[in-house]
Amino acid sequence: MKSNYYGQNFTSTDAVVEKLAPYLLNNPELHWAVLLDSAFDYESGAKPDVVGNQVNCYSGLDDLDDLAPVAPCLYPIDATPGGRLVCEKLLEHASGRPMLSIVASLKPLAALVETWAPLHWLYAIEPGDKQRFALRFADTRTLPLLPEFLPPSDWQALRGPLAFWFVVDRAGALMALPAAPDGTQASKRIAVDAKTLGKMVDRAMPDTLLQQMVERAFDHIDPQQPRLEVFKWMQDANALATENRISNMEDLGALAYCALLSDGAALKHGAVLELLRQKAYAPGGLDDALAALKMPSL
Numbered sequence: 001m002k003s004n005y006y007g008q009n010f011t012s013t014d015a016v017v018e019k020l021a022p023y024l025l026n027n028p029e030l031h032w033a034v035l036l037d038s039a040f041d042y043e044s045g046a047k048p049d050v051v052g053n054q055v056n057c058y059s060g061l062d063d064l065d066d067l068a069p070v071a072p073c074l075y076p077i078d079a080t081p082g083g084r085l086v087c088e089k090l091l092e093h094a095s096g097r098p099m100l101s102i103v104a105s106l107k108p109l110a111a112l113v114e115t116w117a118p119l120h121w122l123y124a125i126e127p128g129d130k131q132r133f134a135l136r137f138a139d140t141r142t143l144p145l146l147p148e149f150l151p152p153s154d155w156q157a158l159r160g161p162l163a164f165w166f167v168v169d170r171a172g173a174l175m176a177l178p179a180a181p182d183g184t185q186a187s188k189r190i191a192v193d194a195k196t197l198g199k200m201v202d203r204a205m206p207d208t209l210l211q212q213m214v215e216r217a218f219d220h221i222d223p224q225q226p227r228l229e230v231f232k233w234m235q236d237a238n239a240l241a242t243e244n245r246i247s248n249m250e251d252l253g254a255l256a257y258c259a260l261l262s263d264g265a266a267l268k269h270g271a272v273l274e275l276l277r278q279k280a281y282a283p284g285g286l287d288d289a290l291a292a293l294k295m296p297s298l
Contacts, residue, residue, distance in 0.1 A: 003043060004097060005214045005221070006141075007207055007231025009172040011095040013088055016174045020087070020102065023164060024079040030104040030163050031112070032077050034090045037099040037138035039070035048093045050086045052076060055109045057138075061117055072138035074109050077102075094168070096227065098140040102174075104164040115161050123191040133197075135190060140167050141207055142200075147178050149200050153187040156180035170228050202242075206234040209256040216253070220260055233264040240267050244276040246286070254287035266290075 024032060033055070041047060058064040058071035075090055077083040087102075094100035105112040122135040137143050137158060144167055147155050159165060159179055169175040192200075210231055213221070221230060237259040241252050258266045266272050271293050275281065281289035 002214060002218050005210075005218070005227070006096065006098055007210050007227055007234065008096055008098050008140075008170045009226055009228045011091050011100075011168055011172040013091045013095070016091055016168060016172075017084065017088060019174045020166065021079070021084075023104065023166075024077070024083070027104060027163065028079060031107065031109050032083075032102070032104050033074040033109055034077055034087060035101045035103050035138050036073050036075060036090060036094065037136060037140075038073050039136065039139070040094075040097050040099040042070045046093075048075070048090055050075060050089050051082075052086060055113055057113050057116060058120070061120075064120060067134075072136075074103070074113070076109065091168070095172070098170070099138065101138065101140055101143060101165060101167040101177075103162050103166075105162055107161060112161055116158070118189050119157055121190070122197075123189055124197075125191040125193045140169070141204065143167055144169065144175070144177065145200065145203055147180075149196055149203075150190065150192065151187070152180045152184045154190045154192075156184040157186040157188070157190065160184075160186050170231065205238045205252070206231060209234040209238060209252060212253050213256055213260050217257060217260060225263075230260070233259040233267075236264060236267050240276070244279075246276070248283045248286075250284045251281075251286035254290055257287070258290050 036048065052075065055074040055076075056068050056071045057073065058068045064071070075086060077087045090100060103112070107115075119137075120135055121132045124131045135142075137146060146158065150158075159177065165177040166174050167177060213230075213234070234256055237256040238252070241247075241255055246252060246255065255267070258272065262269075272290065275289055275293065
């Protein structure tokens with residue numbers, strides 16, 4: 001489905017469950033849960049087919065309660081057959097969508113939600129800047145970037161209450177997220193400077209380009225093509241745009257479209273590279289300039 005196309009392969013459910021099982025069995029004292037970003041289900045109204053009580057991470061919070069229908073939600077799991085079944089159903093429900101991770105909390109889930117309550121916002125660190133942005137850390141396009149971009153104290157605020165945090169990565173496999181360095185003190189809220197925020201936005205650009213292509217040219221996306229490979233074409237297009245100092249969104253989209261139609265090959269074609277090097281087009285005119293090359297793959 002068009003609305004469910006993301007730069008992520010379908011989940012290898014059996015492999016994920018097999019890898020996760022020893023952690024569940026060997027750590028029964030921890031409070032295990034699947035963390036699901038329900039925003040991905042909001043438009044379709046889809047709900048996971050699981051039995052049991054979920055914990056909504058926004059419900060009851062003064063500044064987020066209205067967003068409870070699109071909140072991160074925790075679904076308890078354990079090593080029992082019933083717990084395994086819940087995990088399998090959620091993995092299948094989220095397959096191919098960047099919305100699922102698995103946490104092992106050191107304290108009950110209700111207490112974890114309380115600890116996380118002030119961490120759903122990303123604040124500007126500059127004095128006098130009152131801006132804040134929703135931090136959708138349950139979105140697994142964002143989540144693996146946080147240990148890299150956040151100060152250790154901010155990552156500790158999120159990761160510290162957990163013994164383990166696993167994410168289903170873009171390959172559809174289980175990946176462990178690192179803990180903050182030993183001795184790191186957790187901050188009370190998450191704040192970054194403008195430069196870091198800009199880097200986070202830049203890193204998210206391939207996903208933005210992919211969603212543009214889904215809207216513009218979904219019929220040109222081969223459903224048999226691994227989604228991760230299509231996403232890598234968007235990464236390559238964005239890297240080439242950065243190399244050639246292209247920031248106009250229309251031109252970025254044109255380069256991504258060129259990559260999509262050629263299975264990535266056009267990004268290495270001499271005529272394209274020369275066009276970009278010479279900047280032989282007006283801003284916003286790259287689409288027409290690429291079409292004028294009349295390459296067979298386009």
